[in-house]
Amino acid sequence: MEPERPLDALNQARGKRVIVDLKNQKQITGTLKAFDIHINTVLTDAEEHVDGSLKRKVGTVFIRGDTIVLISAQG
Amino acid sequence: MEPERPLDALNQARGKRVIVDLKNQKQITGTLKAFDIHINTVLTDAEEHVDGSLKRKVGTVFIRGDTIVLISAQG
Amino acid sequence: MEPERPLDALNQARGKRVIVDLKNQKQITGTLKAFDIHINTVLTDAEEHVDGSLKRKVGTVFIRGDTIVLISAQG
Amino acid sequence: MEPERPLDALNQARGKRVIVDLKNQKQITGTLKAFDIHINTVLTDAEEHVDGSLKRKVGTVFIRGDTIVLISAQG
Amino acid sequence: MEPERPLDALNQARGKRVIVDLKNQKQITGTLKAFDIHINTVLTDAEEHVDGSLKRKVGTVFIRGDTIVLISAQG
Amino acid sequence: MEPERPLDALNQARGKRVIVDLKNQKQITGTLKAFDIHINTVLTDAEEHVDGSLKRKVGTVFIRGDTIVLISAQG
Amino acid sequence: MEPERPLDALNQARGKRVIVDLKNQKQITGTLKAFDIHINTVLTDAEEHVDGSLKRKVGTVFIRGDTIVLISAQG
Numbered sequence: 058m059e060p061e062r063p064l065d066a067l068n069q070a071r072g073k074r075v076i077v078d079l080k081n082q083k084q085i086t087g088t089l090k091a092f093d094i095h096i097n098t099v100l101t102d103a104e105e106h107v108d109g110s111l112k113r114k115v116g117t118v119f120i121r122g123d124t125i126v127l128i129s130a131q132g
Numbered sequence: 133m134e135p136e137r138p139l140d141a142l143n144q145a146r147g148k149r150v151i152v153d154l155k156n157q158k159q160i161t162g163t164l165k166a167f168d169i170h171i172n173t174v175l176t177d178a179e180e181h182v183d184g185s186l187k188r189k190v191g192t193v194f195i196r197g198d199t200i201v202l203i204s205a206q207g
Numbered sequence: 208m209e210p211e212r213p214l215d216a217l218n219q220a221r222g223k224r225v226i227v228d229l230k231n232q233k234q235i236t237g238t239l240k241a242f243d244i245h246i247n248t249v250l251t252d253a254e255e256h257v258d259g260s261l262k263r264k265v266g267t268v269f270i271r272g273d274t275i276v277l278i279s280a281q282g
Numbered sequence: 283m284e285p286e287r288p289l290d291a292l293n294q295a296r297g298k299r300v301i302v303d304l305k306n307q308k309q310i311t312g313t314l315k316a317f318d319i320h321i322n323t324v325l326t327d328a329e330e331h332v333d334g335s336l337k338r339k340v341g342t343v344f345i346r347g348d349t350i351v352l353i354s355a356q357g
Numbered sequence: 358m359e360p361e362r363p364l365d366a367l368n369q370a371r372g373k374r375v376i377v378d379l380k381n382q383k384q385i386t387g388t389l390k391a392f393d394i395h396i397n398t399v400l401t402d403a404e405e406h407v408d409g410s411l412k413r414k415v416g417t418v419f420i421r422g423d424t425i426v427l428i429s430a431q432g
Numbered sequence: 433m434e435p436e437r438p439l440d441a442l443n444q445a446r447g448k449r450v451i452v453d454l455k456n457q458k459q460i461t462g463t464l465k466a467f468d469i470h471i472n473t474v475l476t477d478a479e480e481h482v483d484g485s486l487k488r489k490v491g492t493v494f495i496r497g498d499t500i501v502l503i504s505a506q507g
Numbered sequence: 508m509e510p511e512r513p514l515d516a517l518n519q520a521r522g523k524r525v526i527v528d529l530k531n532q533k534q535i536t537g538t539l540k541a542f543d544i545h546i547n548t549v550l551t552d553a554e555e556h557v558d559g560s561l562k563r564k565v566g567t568v569f570i571r572g573d574t575i576v577l578i579s580a581q582g
Contacts, residue, residue, distance in 0.1 A: 061166055062166050062168060063166045063167060063168050063172040063173060063174045063194055064168075064172075065166065066165065066166060066174040066192060066194055067194050070194075076190075079576065080156065080199070081530065081532075081576060082156075085577070090516065091511055091512050091513045091515065091516060092513060093512060093513050093514075096172070096196055097513040097514070097546070098513060099513045099516040103579070114582075115577075115579040115580075116579060116580050116582070117516060117579070117580060118577050118578070118579040119513055119516055119517050119520075119577060119578040119579070120576070120577045121546055121572070121573075121575050121576060121577065122196070123196075123198065123573065124530070124575075124576045124577070125196050125199075126154065126156060126195070126196060126199045127160070127190075127193050127194060127195045127196065127199070128193070128194040129178070129190040129191060129192070129193040129194070130190075130191050130192060132189075132191070136241055137241050137243060138241045138242060138243050138247040138248060138249045138269055139243075139247070140241065141240065141241060141249040141267060141269055142269050145269075151265075155231065155274070157231075171247070171271055197271070198271075198273065200271050200274075201229065201231060201270070201271060201274045202235070202265075202268050202269060202270045202271065202274070203268070203269040204253070204265040204266060204267070204268040204269070205265075205266050205267060207264075207266070211316055212316050212318060213316045213317060213318050213322040213323060213324045213344055214318075214322070215316065216315065216316060216324040216342060216344055217344050220344075230306065230349070232306075246322070246346055272346070273346075273348065275346050275349075276304065276306060276345070276346060276349045277310070277340075277343050277344060277345045277346065277349070278343070278344040279328070279340040279341060279342070279343040279344070280340075280341050280342060282339075282341070286391055287391050287393060288391045288392060288393050288397040288398060288399045288419055289393075289397070290391065291390065291391060291399040291417060291419055292419050295419075301415075305381065305424070307381075321397070321421055347421070348421075348423065350421050350424075351379065351381060351420070351421060351424045352385070352415075352418050352419060352420045352421065352424070353418070353419040354403070354415040354416060354417070354418040354419070355415075355416050355417060357414075357416070361466055362466050362468060363466045363467060363468050363472040363473060363474045363494055364468075364472070365466065366465065366466060366474040366492060366494055367494050370494075376490075380456065380499070382456075396472070396496055422496070423496075423498065425496050425499075426454065426456060426495070426496060426499045427460070427490075427493050427494060427495045427496065427499070428493070428494040429478070429490040429491060429492065429493040429494070430490075430491050430492060432489075432491070436541055437541050437543060438541045438542060438543050438547040438548060438549045438569055439543075439547070440541065441540065441541060441549040441567060441569055442569050445569075451565075455531065455574070457531075471547070471571055497571070498571075498573065500571050500574075501529065501531060501570070501571060501574045502535070502565075502568050502569060502570045502571065502574070503568070503569040504553070504565040504566060504567065504568040504569070505565075505566050505567060507564075507566070
């Protein structure tokens with residue numbers, strides 16, 4: 058059965074590696090631990106990437122939903 | 133019968149290829165899988181395009197609604 | 208009788224050609240098919256114009272309301 | 283009696299010529315026909331001005347409230 | 358007795374000359390006539406100032422609250 | 433006992449000198465008189481600082497909450 | 508047991524050193540004292556960093572939630 062609601066799709070990504078693109082052009086990669094209806098998101102084992110290169114390891118990170126552009130699976 | 137409400141028109145695009153124009157000038161193309169009243173949107177088999185050329189394949193992607201400018205059919 | 212509420216005026220433009228000015232400086236022209244209280248708007252036979260020249264034909268397009276500056280009749 | 287609420291003042295401008303300053307630096311002049319609590323506004327016989335010079339006549343125009351900086355009487 | 362809530366302080370400025378600093382770097386001076394909980398504000402005998410010099414007299418002006426940075430007394 | 437909610441911490445700063453950092457890069461210093469849940473804030477004996485130097489004295493000032501980045505004690 | 512909701516993860520960081528990345532490119536480090544559902548946040552023993560170097564010590568600081576990009580543990 059296919060997901061019908063956007064948050065269902067996010068839910069299927071729980072526990073998997075994802076890439077979060079932010080409005081400030083940065084990308085945060087990590088394991089999707091939690092999210093809410095505002096798309097506030099928590100990643101574990103997270104890394105911050107700028108222009109495709111690793112900038113810092115950030116461990117567990119809370120990302121405020123309104124700074125997020127999109128969330129995709131880490132290939 | 134013609135659609136009367138904007139979300140009806142989006143609903144008719146479910147399962148079809150669409151182009152999503154983002155506020156950050158990028159375009160995401162993919163198959164429209166799901167959306168909600170905030171226009172949070174999920175595409176499958178998605179690709180990110182910048183200035184008309186393919187930048188990366190992103191598979192299934194969750195797009196936060198407030199970053200979207202418009203959604204049109206992929207010609 | 209004159210319109211008293213802004214959405215009444217939009218309603219009178221249904222089925223007519225309109226110009227939608229976006230915050231990103233682009234203009235979308237098309238036939239006004241639907242809108243809601245957020246001013247999410249659907250146009251058919253739509254075209255995207257940048258600096259007054261046609262950039263692409265977009266067919267039926269869903270425009271997120273918060274990206275819209277103004278909507279006027281196509282002269 | 284003086285107006286006590288901001289929308290009362292707008293109401294007194296109905297049917298009169300006004301100047302609407304937009305966040306994108308443009309000005310729209312026209313006859314104030316309608317507005318709502320979001321300050322979505324409809325002008326008739328409207329003109330778009332940029333840097334003080336007429337850019338185009340836009341007839342009846344719907345302006346989304348969140349793009350408006352201020353509304354004043356046309357002197 | 359001192360004001361305890363921010364809108365109480367605004368209320369004490371009714372009928373007095375104020376300076377309204379806008380997000381677009383302009384200042385509007387005038388007599389504070391009305392405001393609401395969104396800080397939508399009406400000034401009378403208002404003037405627009407840019408970089409400290411008078412740009413135009415705007416008479417009675419309605420300012421949308423979300424464009425306001427701060428409101429202070431005109432010294 | 434330690435504050436548990438952010439507004440409790442603000443409440444403890446009432447009547448004390450604070451520095452308010454704004455999104456437009458300016459700082460307003462003054463005595464914290466009042467604030468509400470939107471963080472609309474009133475300062476008395478306030479001063480506006482740009483790049484660390486005093487720009488003007490603004491007396492009692494109402495600051496719209498959504499322009500505020502942070503509020504700290506004046507050292 | 509793992510956190511399921513984003514605010515649970517923030518709650519586990521109470522009393523610990525965190526780094527708060529702001530939309531204006533600055534970072535505030537400090538001990539997480541309090542936060543609410545808007546992600547309004549209070550840090551104690553806080554410092555402001557710009558481009559990785561200490562700019563000022565700000566003691567106890569209230570940060571308005573909508574200026575926050577992300578919150579991570581200070582390594």
